[in-house]
Amino acid sequence: xxxxxxxxxxxxxxxxxxxxxxxxxxxxxxxxxxxxxxxxxxxxxxxxxxxxxxxxxxxxxxxxxxxxxxxxxxxxxxxxxxxxxxxxxxxxxxxxxxxxxxxxxxxxxxxxxxxxxxxxxxxxxxxxxxxxxxxxxxxxxxxxxxxxxxxxxxxxxxxxxxxxxxxxxxxxxxxxxxxxxxxxxxxxxxxxxxxxxxxxxxxxxxxxxxxxxxxxxxxxxxxxxxxxxxxxxxxxxxxxxxxxxxxxxxxxxxxxxxxxxxxxxxxxxxxxxxxxxxxxxxxxxxxxxxxxxxxxxxxxxxxxxxxxxxxxxxxxxxxxxxxxxxxxxxxxxxxxxxxxxxxxxxxxxxxxxxxxxxxxxxxxxxxxxxxxxxxxxxxxxxxxxxxxxxxxxxxxxxxxxxxxxxxxxxxxx
Numbered sequence: 001x002x003x004x005x006x007x008x009x010x011x012x013x014x015x016x017x018x019x020x021x022x023x024x025x026x027x028x029x030x031x032x033x034x035x036x037x038x039x040x041x042x043x044x045x046x047x048x049x050x051x052x053x054x055x056x057x058x059x060x061x062x063x064x065x066x067x068x069x070x071x072x073x074x075x076x077x078x079x080x081x082x083x084x085x086x087x088x089x090x091x092x093x094x095x096x097x098x099x100x101x102x103x104x105x106x107x108x109x110x111x112x113x114x115x116x117x118x119x120x121x122x123x124x125x126x127x128x129x130x131x132x133x134x135x136x137x138x139x140x141x142x143x144x145x146x147x148x149x150x151x152x153x154x155x156x157x158x159x160x161x162x163x164x165x166x167x168x169x170x171x172x173x174x175x176x177x178x179x180x181x182x183x184x185x186x187x188x189x190x191x192x193x194x195x196x197x198x199x200x201x202x203x204x205x206x207x208x209x210x211x212x213x214x215x216x217x218x219x220x221x222x223x224x225x226x227x228x229x230x231x232x233x234x235x236x237x238x239x240x241x242x243x244x245x246x247x248x249x250x251x252x253x254x255x256x257x258x259x260x261x262x263x264x265x266x267x268x269x270x271x272x273x274x275x276x277x278x279x280x281x282x283x284x285x286x287x288x289x290x291x292x293x294x295x296x297x298x299x300x301x302x303x304x305x306x307x308x309x310x311x312x313x314x315x316x317x318x319x320x321x322x323x324x325x326x327x328x329x330x331x332x333x334x335x336x337x338x339x340x341x342x343x344x345x346x347x348x349x350x351x352x353x354x355x356x357x358x359x360x361x362x363x364x365x366x367x368x369x370x371x372x373x374x375x376x377x378x379x380x381x382x383x384x385x386x387x388x389x390x391x392x393x394x395x396x397x398x399x400x401x402x403x404x405x406x407x408x409x410x411x412x413x
Contacts, residue, residue, distance in 0.1 A: 003335070008331070010326065011032075011323045011326055015031070017316060018320065025312070025316065026317075026370070027308045031316075032317075032370070034411065035411040037408065042091050042095065043089075044084070045089050045407070047084075048089060050085075051078065051085055052402075055078060055201045056399065057392070059200070060197055063075070063193045071180075072196075075177060076173055078197075079202070080169065082200065087209035090406075094410075096161075096165050097161045098161050099211070100161050100210060101160075101164075104136055104138055106136070106150045106212065107164055109136050109139050116148070117289065119151075121291075124295050126140070128303050138212065140300070143244040143247060145244030146245045146246070168208070168211070169210060171214075171218045172209070172214030175208075175214075175381050176200045176202070179381060180193075180196050181225040182225040182229075183228075183348065187346075187347035191347075195348075195384065198384045202384060202398075203327060203328060203405070204329065206327075206328075207374035207377060213246070214377060216242065216377070220252045222238055223239035223242055223256070224255050226238060236274060236276060236277060236278025237279065237281065240279030240282030247293075251358040251362055252378060252379075254354045257272070257354075258350055262350055309369060318363060318364065321368060321369070321372045322359075324373040325380050328377060329381075330401045330402075331398070332384065333386040336386035338386065345387075348386055351385050352386050362376065
């Protein structure tokens with residue numbers, strides 16, 4: 001309980017300090033979250049409440065007695081309903097169909113791409129700001145992988161914001177499958193079943209629906225699940241592609257190494273080599289097509305400090321970021337008895353610790369000042385593998401956290 005109180009104190013302190021700091025030092029409407037204070041309800045409100053109540057009442061028991069495949073299917077369906085209903089709290093257009101169509105988003109740039117090969121070859125030349133053909137904010141801030149996904153959707157006829165948002169939510173909900181699959185292989189089936197309701201009712205679903213970071217989280221989680229189930233080559237390829245979705249996902253390497261080098265089957269150095277081979281193949285393909293990851297990364301850092309990164313106060317965000325991350329993972333992981341978990345569940349602590357290390361490295365780097373409630377989704381989703389006692393109580397707390405954020409605040413993206 002002391003950890004829960006400490007997390008709550010961190011959140012409260014971040015809000016108070018954010019109010020006291022001038023806005024030009026935080027550049028966030030309601031720090032530590034990048035959202036506007038706007039209490040509201042919407043068409044998704046009753047559905048979200050219904051999903052939450054259903055998981056709280058029946059989630060733990062169903063996760064324990066259904067067949068494994070049925071439990072995964074139920075978890076995916078629940079995560080999908082939860083994410084979609086939370087998005088609809090803000091309304092169809094504002095909360096869902098229009099989320100990815102603003103001037104800062106990927107879809108704004110899609111119509112201008114007539115030659116994908118040329119786009120990849122010229123991608124880095126358009127990253128820096130203050131030039132006539134600079135990419136939109138989200139395109140410039142990421143490698144071209146995510147942009148290619150949305151271009152691909154457009155090319156097969158699924159154009160527009162509604163299709164793009166639907167794709168992000170459908171893929172993003174796979175975190176509710178990938179995380180338990182990894183936990184089952186790395187920890188135990190019993191613990192994976194305990195994790196299922198918590199990852200299905202993940203508070204970070206507020207930002208999975210709808211931001212591309214939800215897509216990133218799911219792809220990275222699938223890569224870790226493949227490694228945990230000893231599909232090293234496929235896992236390496238998927239994780240290799242994930243770093244072309246977001247530069248920060250290179251930190252998923254911490255989780256990957258934890259899974260391969262400290263699992264129940266011992267250190268799998270061969271798996272490490274095979275996974276590196278798979279990831280390297282993805283890097284080689286992008287390089288052959290004209291995009292070199294390191295060039296993009298260095299230019300993105302430069303662009304970052306061309307914009308709001310410079311005035312945002314590091315002295316505030318270096319700790320307030322962690323408060324924002326609490327909103328994404330919820331308070332349940334802090335209620336888990338880390339040191340008193342059964343021997344069969346100790347691996348969950350390793351997974352969560354690896355995710356925490358990735359978060360801390362990202363935090364101190366200064367390259368994620370604010371907006372981490374969505375940016376760190378690929379890491380915060382792994383914190384919920386720490387399952388507390390009194391599961392229904394803490395599932396309710398998780399739901400209340402998400403519902404409060406979604407109904408009191410309106411995120412910019």
